[in-house]
Amino acid sequence: MLPILEIRQLAVAFDNKKILKKIDANFYPHQITAIIGPSGCGKSTFLKSLNRLIEDERGVSLSGQIHLDGEDTFTLSPEEVRRRIGMVFQSPTPFPLSIYDNMAYPLRYHGHGAKKNKKSLDSIIRNKLEDVGLFEEVKDNLAMNATLLSGGQQQRLCIARALTVEPEILLLDEPCSSLDVKNTQNIEMMLRTLCQQYSIIIVTHNLFQARRISHQTLFMLDGEIIEAGSTKDLFENPRDSRTAEYISGIYG
Amino acid sequence: MRNNNGKTSHLSLRLWLFLSVFLVMASLCVIFGYIFIQGGSELSLSFLTNMPQGFPLGIDGGIWPAIVGSFWFTTIACIFASFLALPTAIFLAFYAKTTRIVSLCHFFIHSMAGIPSIILGLFGYTFFVVTLDFGVSILSGGLILGIMIFPFIEVRVEKTLLEFPKNIMQASISLGITKTWTLFHLILPGCIGNIASAIALGGSFAMGATAPILFTGAVLFAPSPRSIFSPAMALPNHLYILVGQGVSISKAYGTALVLIILLLVLNIVPLVIKMYRKER
Numbered sequence: 233m234l235p236i237l238e239i240r241q242l243a244v245a246f247d248n249k250k251i252l253k254k255i256d257a258n259f260y261p262h263q264i265t266a267i268i269g270p271s272g273c274g275k276s277t278f279l280k281s282l283n284r285l286i287e288d289e290r291g292v293s294l295s296g297q298i299h300l301d302g303e304d305t306f307t308l309s310p311e312e313v314r315r316r317i318g319m320v321f322q323s324p325t326p327f328p329l330s331i332y333d334n335m336a337y338p339l340r341y342h343g344h345g346a347k348k349n350k351k352s353l354d355s356i357i358r359n360k361l362e363d364v365g366l367f368e369e370v371k372d373n374l375a376m377n378a379t380l381l382s383g384g385q386q387q388r389l390c391i392a393r394a395l396t397v398e399p400e401i402l403l404l405d406e407p408c409s410s411l412d413v414k415n416t417q418n419i420e421m422m423l424r425t426l427c428q429q430y431s432i433i434i435v436t437h438n439l440f441q442a443r444r445i446s447h448q449t450l451f452m453l454d455g456e457i458i459e460a461g462s463t464k465d466l467f468e469n470p471r472d473s474r475t476a477e478y479i480s481g482i483y484g
Numbered sequence: 485m486r487n488n489n490g491k492t493s494h495l496s497l498r499l500w501l502f503l504s505v506f507l508v509m510a511s512l513c514v515i516f517g518y519i520f521i522q523g524g525s526e527l528s529l530s531f532l533t534n535m536p537q538g539f540p541l542g543i544d545g546g547i548w549p550a551i552v553g554s555f556w557f558t559t560i561a562c563i564f565a566s567f568l569a570l571p572t573a574i575f576l577a578f579y580a581k582t583t584r585i586v587s588l589c590h591f592f593i594h595s596m597a598g599i600p601s602i603i604l605g606l607f608g609y610t611f612f613v614v615t616l617d618f619g620v621s622i623l624s625g626g627l628i629l630g631i632m633i634f635p636f637i638e639v640r641v642e643k644t645l646l647e648f649p650k651n652i653m654q655a656s657i658s659l660g661i662t663k664t665w666t667l668f669h670l671i672l673p674g675c676i677g678n679i680a681s682a683i684a685l686g687g688s689f690a691m692g693a694t695a696p697i698l699f700t701g702a703v704l705f706a707p708s709p710r711s712i713f714s715p716a717m718a719l720p721n722h723l724y725i726l727v728g729q730g731v732s733i734s735k736a737y738g739t740a741l742v743l744i745i746l747l748l749v750l751n752i753v754p755l756v757i758k759m760y761r762k763e764r
Contacts, residue, residue, distance in 0.1 A: 283658055285654060285657065285658055288654075288657065288663075290581070290582065290583065291582075311660045311661065311662055312660065313660075314657065314658050314659065314660040314661075315659070315660025316660075318658065318659070319655075319658035321651055321654070321655060323651065325649075325651050325652050325654075325655035327652060327655070327656070327670060328652075328674050329670075337656070337659075337669070337670070338659040338660070338661060340669075341659070341660075341661045341665055341669075342660070390655065393655075393659070394658075394659065396659075397659055397660055
């Protein structure tokens with residue numbers, strides 16, 4: 233299987249402090265890859281490098297290569313890369329707009345805004361809300377301000393919103409860390425379905441979650457990838473002693 | 485004993501807090517009340533709509549040209565200051581690449597806020613009135629008032645923009661949307677209430693200022709201005725003349741009352757905008 237995303241010698245530093253140290257990694261299509269590792273190991277930085285979001289931060293320097301479907305992402309515009317690699321954040325990020333406008337916002341930017349397209353806009357919004365299992369819950373309240381939804385609903389809305397622009401890859405940065413068990417289950421089940429259409433990369437603190445939902449797992453420590461492989465192998469037969477220590481709960 | 489000391493200091497702190505709040509509220513009420521009582525008897529339709537009359541001028545008649553003049557000075561000041569302050573604030577909040585540039589700009593803006601207003605007036609006279617040949621006019625006075633309130637508006641707008649949640653902005657950017665589009669379609673609409681409030685407060689600061697327009701735009705007497713190139717009367721300047729020349733204390737209180745009411749209205753505008761936006 234050819235990787236959809238290939239990372240070669242990716243190094244990121246903030247004001248000369250090295251956060252990522254020449255990382256190599258592959259991500260495969262229609263797979264869920266979990267990135268695990270202790271706090272401060274560079275998981276989030278790694279994720280933000282993949283869609284070039286990191287470049288907007290002050291004092292950052294970056295080197296290495298990222299290939300998306302064989303194309304070097306640094307030769308594409310950052311907007312193009314971010315459209316093709318969607319992202320969902322740790323705490324839900326609904327815009328202070330109605331549910332409908334939250335969904336329509338990226339579509340309007342990417343050219344679905346014309347009046348005559350109202351029907352297609354509505355149907356995309358409906359489809360994506362259905363994909364995350366939110367449509368039935370909000371179909372009568374699409375004009376309601378999205379910030380009034382519950383935390384779990386907000387997070388599902390954010391996932392649906394990220395899907396409106398048809399990304400190839402979806403990045404999730406600890407999407408369940410502020411949610412309760414029920415909502416976490418919802419999202420995990422949804423991700424299992426979504427991976428039939430998208431490739432998913434999820435950063436998680438929760439080892440059980442990584443084990444439950446991911447096909448591949450990647451263990452990071454101090455800005456390096458210590459071990460990567462199928463989730464089953466990595467958890468059952470870790471090759472590196474540090475991986476073994478981490479999954480047995482020695483680091484926090 | 486120690487416990488007791490803690491209690492005493494806790495009590496005295498509370499007393500101090502309470503007294504301060506009470507004193508501030510009370511002094512505001514006293515100032516307003518006093519001006520309402522003293523100026524209330526002067527307030528009438530003819531005082532608001534007539535020209536100043538009599539000899540010395542202002543002892544009789546009304547203050548209509550000063551109201552119109554103040555309105556124009558304030559409007560020009562707000563437009564000019566916002567025209568500079570909004571882009572500066574946007575640049576410093578979102579586009580400045582290094583913290584060094586931000587600190588440097590902040591240093592300049594804070595220094596600017598510290599310039600005494602009479603010196604601004606002097607500068608306005610030599611630069612706008614003489615060098616640029618705008619004459620003693622609403623334009624010269626309005627521009628220099630604009631420079632005076634620029635730091636005031638910039639600081640508030642920048643603060644509002646920085647308070648806009650960064651993760652919401654990142655969420656928009658990570659949808660493949662440019663920063664600029666995000667700014668105009670998400671951030672500015674979300675901050676419009678606070679921005680309007682900053683501009684209105686800046687405007688009330690400008691409306692009450694005398695020194696900057698003393699040499700640059702305000703005159704003892706002028707009819708309601710026809711264009712921004714004519715000089716005009718202004719409420720604070722008129723008040724200054726009425727009291728300073730001993731023309732009429734009661735007319736002065738009437739003028740003060742009108743000025744205060746206009747300032748109150750300016751301060752209420754942003755509240756109304758915010759309430760209106762909340763309802764939507």
